[in-house]
Amino acid sequence: MNFSNYPESVSNSNYCDRTWSVTSENDTKIIIPSGALKEKEPPKFPVFFNPAAKFNRDVSIQIYKTFIDFKNDKESFFVDTMAGSGIRGLRVANEIPKITKIIFNDFNHFSIQVCKTNAVLNGVYAKCEFYNKEICNFLSSKISYENRATIVDIDPFGTPAPYLDCVLRSVENGGLISVTATDTAVLSGVYPKVCYRKYYGYPLRTSYSEEMGIRLLISSIALVASRLDLSIIPIFSHGYRNYLRVYCKVSKSNYLANKIHEKLGYVVHCFNCRHRYFIKNLYGVSDCNKCHKRVTIGGPLWTSQIxxxxxxxxxxxxxxxxxxxxxxxxxxxxxxxxxxxxxALNELDAIPYYYVNDEVGKVLKKNVMNVKKIIELLKTNGYQSSKTIFAPNGFKTNASITEIKKLLI
Amino acid sequence: MNFSNYPESVSNSNYCDRTWSVTSENDTKIIIPSGALKEKEPPKFPVFFNPAAKFNRDVSIQIYKTFIDFKNDKESFFVDTMAGSGIRGLRVANEIPKITKIIFNDFNHFSIQVCKTNAVLNGVYAKCEFYNKEICNFLSSKISYENRATIVDIDPFGTPAPYLDCVLRSVENGGLISVTATDTAVLSGVYPKVCYRKYYGYPLRTSYSEEMGIRLLISSIALVASRLDLSIIPIFSHGYRNYLRVYCKVSKSNYLANKIHEKLGYVVHCFNCRHRYFIKNLYGVSDCNKCHKRVTIGGPLWTSQIxxxxxxxxxxxxxxxxxxxxxxxxxxxxxxxxxxxxxALNELDAIPYYYVNDEVGKVLKKNVMNVKKIIELLKTNGYQSSKTIFAPNGFKTNASITEIKKLLI
Known part of the structure; x- marks a missing residue:
């Protein structure tokens, strides 16, 4: 591998001394800097690879494969806009034969060299293309218009917000985008002003802030899409530690784009009594209708199915x-x-928040039963209830906090 | 002029039979289809030119010239993203010598040929560049990154909403964008759902809907900008018949982008008693505090200075x-x-609405005095009041409708 092409900032550091390893993920072989396997935080340079994101990629492959099966086109192509080591695109190449072309792009010149090497290593080079451009330049010059992609993935360090327009413009009608956000502090409520300007809604720093973050990410994608005469339907969403990830089907439709307001709403949360509910608009909202204290409002965010x-x-x-x-x-x-x-299959995803058993325990000042038992109890008493993929100790229900407390006291 | 390059749809029509005229606007000579000077609605093909927009262009030249004087850079360049006949860029070339380069782009291939001819005709060809690309492709490949523009203009048929991110990415830190919207039916309240999905706020179909439209257009630009870590300051805004036009200075600043929420708000309007006011957030808003009927809310929109x-x-x-x-x-x-x-200089632009004297007359069921006298009367009674460039029969004031009625009864 030719190290003379390192960017100066990299070649002047000690990166050239690093060793390289060949590892594999499922059946995909991959050359990566050895540090990525040893260090707690995988290094960004010369090439980023995060072994801890394997589960995330396993989820991707399942969704892409099933989506492509449903679509059943003769040809379809996948674009990895920030490819890093190329692992996601390479796994697509190896595990989803119905995807006939894989396009890798990365602004890091060296990353694309590594992607090429890895494509050769896996014997899939012939169905791959490689670009080394800034993402919006790449998408608007190589993927848009008569050459739109079936699936476009974006997995940046931090927020995907500045690139959403370009990603949406480059996917075909009926295609799929997968979007990762790792600025979870912003989306979960630590920096509400930053969240508003990047995602067009206010977060809530609550026990269910991860789901709020997912729904803010989806609504921001939907709002960017609607400006471009596009409409989205989220088909899957999940989060794990510092990342949130959503998969949205994109349709070209003014008619559907005009209905975006029906999909958005607000979550009203009372930090005093833990009451929470969601509404479609803010007209007439004032204090908590349970304890009459001031409520906090999150949103606008996606309150429809995810x-x-x-x-x-x-x-x-x-x-x-x-x-x-x-x-x-x-x-x-x-x-x-x-x-x-x-x-996920059984989750009540039309309810945009959940409760956490520890939180209910704190309010009741006692240890409460485990989530499985709470859900059974709620169902026995005629309420809807389910687990949630956003928290192992969380449960969704249409029962109010007063009703939950009555059952658990 | 070579007509063989007409797009098929054009060359198959009778456009080739059209005659061409040379006209001039200020000192700029311009070749245009004769129809543009004769027909009420100037034809889009082969090249668009609207002689009725001369005043609009006169305003542009004054603003660009003064902006460039303030900036006082050695070199500066102007981008006309949807050039049509090239008239705006050619006037910039002729009337603002401090702008050293003018870049014309149009998706219509023939338009760029006409721009070139017109540049030769005016002896400014040497400082012009010409592109024939889709606008986002053009901006992201030719103008972004190390080659950003001092001023970028966008003047589309209809809405500029789908292109705002590309326009914002292509202007330099401290540069200017000028944005026209001609979908005034959307922005003035005829299609509120379309307005929400394109401009991220609800319009109000009132006597001051033109200013609401301007402020929605500005807030949508600000919201797209904030996602790109940019902040805008509107420096001028006006409307005339079917167009609304805003000029915004663009700064690269996370700090300022984080403050966008301070610039946005809502206009609350009572269609029963004509009371109107603006607020920063909707918490606790319910019925009219004058007549207790249900109010209508417009926004979020730009409630700061314009x-x-x-x-x-x-x-x-x-x-x-x-x-x-x-x-x-x-x-x-x-x-x-x-x-x-x-x-404009004397307008109270921190008040995001105005009153129209006919409207006040209707409420009072009598003819009221002219605007000049109303403003004098309000000022004499200790209120702030001014004319507005959005309506010759409009006046701005910090007096409430009840106070206005008391004075005029």
Missing amino acids: FDKDLIIKIVHSIAEDGNCPTEPKESNPNPLLDFFSV | FDKDLIIKIVHSIAEDGNCPTEPKESNPNPLLDFFSV
């Missing part, structure tokens, strides 16, 4: 039938991926 | 000192351009 259950049921069946487990089995869980999608 | 008074005073002095009048004098008004900027 899962395509038809797609998820197909994924669940496919993993179950497949027999093997693409993710590492754990002692407590023989097939974490199957479990993950099964929770 | 004029840079330092710039306008310089323009007013410059036109007055210059002695000659760049716009056609009218019998009632020897210098309409001077008059126009003088009204």
Whole structure:
């Protein structure tokens, strides 16, 4: 590998002394800086690779594969806009044969050299293209107009907000975008002003802030799309530690874009009594209707469904039938991926928030039962209730905090 | 001129039979289809030219010239993203010598040929560049990054909304964008759902809907900018018949972008008693505090200043000192351009709405005095009041509708 092409900032550092390793993820072989496997925070240079994001990529592959099966086009192509080591695109090339072309782009010149090497290593070079451009320049010059992509992925360090327009312009009618945000402090409520200017809504720093972040990310994508005469339908959303990730189907439709206001709303939260509910508009909202204290309002954000259950049921069946487990089995869980999608399948995703059992325990000043039992109890008493993929100790329900307290006291 | 390059749709029509005329606007000569001078609605093909927009262009030249004087850079360049006949860029080339390069772009191939011819005709070809690309492709490949423009103009048929991010990315730190919207039915309240999805706020179909439209256009630019870590300051705004036009200075600043929420708000309007006021957030808003009927809310929209008074005073002095009048004098008004900027200079632009004397007359069921007298009366009684460039029969004031009625009854 030719190190003379390192950017100056890199070649002047000690990066050239680094060793390289060949590792594999599922059946994809990959050359990466050895540091990525040893260090807690994988280095950005010369090439970024995060082994801890394997589960995230396993989820991607399941969704892309099922989406492409549903679509059933003769040809389809996948664009990895910030490719890094190329791992996501390479796994697509290896694991989803129906995707006939994979396009890698990265602003880091060296990253694209590594992607090329890795494509050769996996014997998929012939169906790959490589670009080394700034993302918006790349998308508007190479992917837009008569050459739009079936799936476009963006997985930046930090926020995807500045690139959303370019990503949306480059996907075909009926295509899919997958968007990662790692500025979770912003989306979960630590910096509400930054959140408003990047995602057009206010976050709520609550026990369910991860779901608020997901719904703010989706609404911001929907609002950018609507400006471009596009409409989105989220088909899957999840979060893990410092990343939030959403998958949205994109349609060219003024008619649907005009209905965006029906999909957005506000979550009203009372920090005094923990009451929470959602509304479509703010006319007449004042103090908490349970305890009469001042409430806090999050949004506007996506208050409609965030899962395509038809797609998820197909994924669940496919993993179950497949027999093997693409993710590492754990002692407590023989097939974490199957479990993950099964929770999503049953999640009440039209409710844009959840409760956490510790939080309810704090209000009641006692230890409460585990989530599984709470859900059973709520259902027995005629309420809707489900687990949530956003928190293992969380539960969704249409019962109010007063009703939950009555049952658990 | 080679007509063989017409797009097929054009060359198959009778456009080739059209005659061409040479006309001039101020000192700029221009070849245009004769139809543009004869027909009520100027034809879009082969090349668009609207002679009725001369006043609009006169205003542009004054603002660009003064802005460039303030900036005082060694080199500066102007980008006309949808050039049409090239008239705006050619006038910039002729009338603002401090602008050293003019870049014309149009998606219509023939338009760029006409721009080139017109540049030769005016002896300014040497300082011009020409591109024939889709606007976002053009801006992201030719103008962005190390080659950003001092001034970028966008003047589309209809809405500029889908292009705002590309325009903002291509202007330098401290540069200027000028944005025209001609979808006035959307911005003035005929299609509120379309307005929300394109401009991120609700319009109000009132007597002051033109100013609401301007402020929605500005807030949408500000919201797109903030996502790109940019901040805008509107320096001038005006409307005339079917167009609204704003001029915004653009700064690269996370700090300022984080303050966008301070510049936005809502206008609350009561269609029963005509009471109107503006607020920063909707918490606790319910019925009219004058007549207790349900109010209608417009926004979020730009509720801060829309004029840079330092710039306008310089323009007013410059036109007055210059002695000659760049716009056609009218019998009632020897210098309409001077008059126009003088009204803007004195306008109370921190109040985001105005009253119209006919409207107040209707409420009082009598003919009321003319605007000049109303303003004098309000001032005599200790209120602030001014004319507005958005309506010759409009007046701005900090007096409430009840106070206005008391004075005029």
